Amino acid sequence: MKEQADSSGATGYELVRLFSALSNLHRLRIVATLARESVHVSQLARQVGLSRPLVHMHLQRLEAAGLVTGRLETSDDGKAMRFYEVAPFAIHVTPELLVSAAETLELDPEPTPNDRKEQP
Secondary structure (H helix, E strand, O other), X not given: OOOOEEOOXXXXXXXXXXXXXXXXXXXXXXXXXXXXXXXXXXXXXXXXXXXXXXXXXXXXXXXXXXXXXXEEEEOOOOOEEEEEEEOOEEOOOOHHHHHHHHHXXXXXXXXXXXXXXXXX
């Protein structure tokens, strides 16, 4: 069984990455679709009505935030297919969590490049 990700000890940058990943309507639809079943990228693109390259971009953002995981499988005809599924996670936002996360923003010397730039 997979370990469930928990936001309770998250740094400010981790919370920003998490909330930013979920703040996009396409990524929210992708997470909702993957919560129902594990699917390969082509099927996921059809289900959410987006192009495969756009779905890949959104999946990279979700994977970086720890919300989805991907795995390669080989089809019957020998093609490699990338399947994605939702990673177990729980988000319990409290004022105390936000205070402790915000305090880490002052302590971190430099955000990483992913923390600085906003992606679609």
